[in-house]
Amino acid sequence: MSSLELAAIVGMALATYFTRVGGLLVRADRLSLSGFPERFLKNLPAAILAALVAPKIADGDPSVWIASLVTVAVVWKFKNTLLGVAIGTLTCAWVRWIMRM
Amino acid sequence: MKSRLTFKDALQDALPIIISGFMFGLVFGVLASKAGLSPLAATLMSALVFAGASQFVAIEQWQPGHLPVMAIVLTTLLVNLRHLLMSLSLRQWFAREPKRRLSPAFALLLIDETWALAEHRFKNCAPSLRYFIQAGLLIYVGWVGGTLIGTQIGNQIPRPADYGLDFTFVAMFLSLMVLLWQRSMDFATWGISGVVAFFVAQLPGIGQASVVIAAIVASALVAALPVSHAMEEPT
Numbered sequence: 001m002s003s004l005e006l007a008a009i010v011g012m013a014l015a016t017y018f019t020r021v022g023g024l025l026v027r028a029d030r031l032s033l034s035g036f037p038e039r040f041l042k043n044l045p046a047a048i049l050a051a052l053v054a055p056k057i058a059d060g061d062p063s064v065w066i067a068s069l070v071t072v073a074v075v076w077k078f079k080n081t082l083l084g085v086a087i088g089t090l091t092c093a094w095v096r097w098i099m100r101m
Numbered sequence: 102m103k104s105r106l107t108f109k110d111a112l113q114d115a116l117p118i119i120i121s122g123f124m125f126g127l128v129f130g131v132l133a134s135k136a137g138l139s140p141l142a143a144t145l146m147s148a149l150v151f152a153g154a155s156q157f158v159a160i161e162q163w164q165p166g167h168l169p170v171m172a173i174v175l176t177t178l179l180v181n182l183r184h185l186l187m188s189l190s191l192r193q194w195f196a197r198e199p200k201r202r203l204s205p206a207f208a209l210l211l212i213d214e215t216w217a218l219a220e221h222r223f224k225n226c227a228p229s230l231r232y233f234i235q236a237g238l239l240i241y242v243g244w245v246g247g248t249l250i251g252t253q254i255g256n257q258i259p260r261p262a263d264y265g266l267d268f269t270f271v272a273m274f275l276s277l278m279v280l281l282w283q284r285s286m287d288f289a290t291w292g293i294s295g296v297v298a299f300f301v302a303q304l305p306g307i308g309q310a311s312v313v314i315a316a317i318v319a320s321a322l323v324a325a326l327p328v329s330h331a332m333e334e335p336t
Contacts, residue, residue: 001139001141001142001145002168004168004170005138005142005165005168006142006145007170008159008168008170008173008174009142009145009146009149009150010149011170011173011174011177012146012149012150012155012156012159012173012174012177013149013150015174015175015177015178015181016150016151016152016155016177016178016181016184017208017209018178019178019181019182019183019184019185019188020181020184020187020188020207020208020209020211021188021203021204021207021208022184022185022188022189023184023185023186023187023188023189023190023191023192023207024188024192024200024203024204024207026189033185033186033189036324036325038186039323039324040320040321040324041182041183041185041186041320042183042186043287043290043319043320043323043324044179044180044182044183044316044317044320045154045180045183045277045281046277046278046281046282046287046290046291046294047290047291047293047294047315047316047317047319047320048158048176048179048180048294048312048313048316049154049158049274049275049277049278049281050278050290050291050292050294050295050298050315050316050319051294051295051297051298051311051312051315051316051319052158052161052270052274052298052312053271053274053275053278053295054294054295054296054298054299055298055299055302056270056271057271058299060271063265063268064268064271067265067268067271067272068271068272068275071271071272071275071276072275072279075275075276075279075280076279079280081121081125081273081276081277081280082121082124082125084272084275084276084279085128085269085272085273085276088265088268088269088271088272088275088276089264089265089266089268089269089272090265091265092265092268092272093263093264093265094265096262096263096265097263
């Protein structure tokens with residue numbers, strides 16, 4: 001493990017701890033967060049995931065496109081991430097196997 | 102009279118999460134080793150950070166040659182900022198606990214799942230920091246153990262693309278998006294962020310900063326929309 005890698009991991013940990021104890025740092029009479037800041041914070045995770053996924057799907061091939069549709073459908077129906085990831089990955093492998101034949 | 106929570110409650114409630122956390126730990130370990138992290142680095146990340154979604158995002162950004170440390174740390178911060186809301190709400194159950202006891206427990210163990218368990222349980226039982234810590238540590242052990250074993254499996258897989266393992270990232274991120282989905286406005290967040298990320302990524306030298314830029318632009322735009330304001334449910 002290089003020192004840069006260690007720096008990234010420790011930096012990630014500190015950033016994460018900050019978000020988790022952040023709610024303890026404010027004064028007790030300012031507990032609730034609402035309006036724009038709350039909506040902004042709630043939007044962030046999905047926005048980051050979409051920003052990571054979109055270029056990969058745009059640059060993908062049919063195996064990626066078909067597997068993406070299958071993944072979304074499975075998770076939407078069963079609300080189970082692990083199932084979606086497993087079936088999505090298998091679908092991708094299967095389509096590639098067919099494409100190689 | 103509210104009932105007291107025991108270790109058995111913590112174990113029972115956490116069990117499905119321990120199992121799925123262990124499985125995801127395995128997946129994380131495999132993908133991390135394929136992304137060029139040593140078993141030690143991957144396991145250390147799971148042990149210190151213990152935040153699944155942000156860790157998958159980080160190894161997606163991982164380039165062993167020239168590691169974008171700033172972008173990785175900043176993205177981690179943004180992915181996990183939602184914990185701020187959770188620590189704000191969870192704190193109210195522990196009004197009597199001193200902050201020196203709350204802070205370490207929150208810092209390491211406050212994840213989406215432990216937050217959901219605690220909020221759910223404390224509605225009917227006496228709030229217990231011990232329950233929160235026990236459930237959190239059980240899930241923690243599964244996640245870190247899964248990562249360690251996953252790194253060993255990852256080293257045995259010669260051509261990960263044949264098994265669709267490069268797609269596992271996309272599947273992971275798509276699944277999380279679907280689970281996070283709450284209202285039709287979220288489609289706007291997805292669309293704007295995805296389109297902005299795609300075009301900003303074409304700029305020379307932008308690298309992983311495109312993800313941060315797109316996420317902030319999309320989140321702020323959608324949060325500022327009048328329709329988003331009107332549709333907000335009272336909490």
